[in-house]
Amino acid sequence: MKGCLGDMCFPRNCGVCGRELIVQETVLCLACLHDLPRTYHWLSPCNPMAASFEGRFPFSGATAFLFFREGSPYRKLLHRFKYGGEPEIGFYMGMLFGKELYGSYKKKGAPVVVPVPMSSWKRRKRGYNQAEWLAAGIAASAGWTMASYAVKRVRENKSQTTKDKEGRRENMKNAFVAHPVPYDRLLLVDDVITTGATMESCSLSILEKNPGIELSLASLAYVE
Numbered sequence: 171m172k173g174c175l176g177d178m179c180f181p182r183n184c185g186v187c188g189r190e191l192i193v194q195e196t197v198l199c200l201a202c203l204h205d206l207p208r209t210y211h212w213l214s215p216c217n218p219m220a221a222s223f224e225g226r227f228p229f230s231g232a233t234a235f236l237f238f239r240e241g242s243p244y245r246k247l248l249h250r251f252k253y254g255g256e257p258e259i260g261f262y263m264g265m266l267f268g269k270e271l272y273g274s275y276k277k278k279g280a281p282v283v284v285p286v287p288m289s290s291w292k293r294r295k296r297g298y299n300q301a302e303w304l305a306a307g308i309a310a311s312a313g314w315t316m317a318s319y320a321v322k323r324v325r326e327n328k329s330q331t332t333k334d335k336e337g338r339r340e341n342m343k344n345a346f347v348a349h350p351v352p353y354d355r356l357l358l359v360d361d362v363i364t365t366g367a368t369m370e371s372c373s374l375s376i377l378e379k380n381p382g383i384e385l386s387l388a389s390l391a392y393v394e
């Protein structure tokens with residue numbers, strides 16, 4: 171059963187423990203919200219996600235919101251968001267993430283949020299791009315602009331699950347086409363970072379068309 175808030179309908183059971191939500195709760199019960207496996211990357215520029223991108227391309231910061239651990243009940247929530255036809259879960263998680271990110275951009279200035287795109291045929295098949303819902307949640311809670319047009323995905327690749335790191339990188343080559351944008355600072359958003367090959371390929375095409383732009387990275391989940 172779903173309950174609606176404005177135009178958006180959220181499930182009325184906790185996405186992690188399944189308990190029926192009380193009226194003040196959305197998506198997660200207060201206990202599961204409290205126990206979210208937060209990375210706290212936004213408090214430290216030298217975090218494991220930033221380290222995993224070091225030397226691959228120029229970026230000004232990298233942050234994930236949650237740890238994506240084997241056997242964690244929070245995986246179920248992310249699965250429902252990505253594959254289960256419930257993109258509003260991603261919007262809600264984006265809003266939580268945006269609140270944390272907001273503080274870390276106070277000094278350097280607001281970024282324009284860009285979701286990692288999906289090819290048009292894949293988007294039609296799934297019905298939505300999960301990164302876009304997440305980015306919209308971040309932008310809404312932080313009060314930032316979103317610019318989905320900054321980069322397009324022109325090639326969808328075969329499943330990446332069986333390829334090794336080098337194979338995934340090769341697989342991702344030339345998958346994106348970026349456009350010049352009139353901004354100084356972008357925040358590229360994706361749902362899950364594993365090897366980072368998608369983020370890397372997307373970032374390289376953005377940087378090629380926007381030399382000197384300050385690019386930072388955000389992911390909902392980080393695989394340890």
Ligand SMILES: [Zn+2]
Nearest residue numbers: 184187199202
């Ligand atoms: Zn719960």
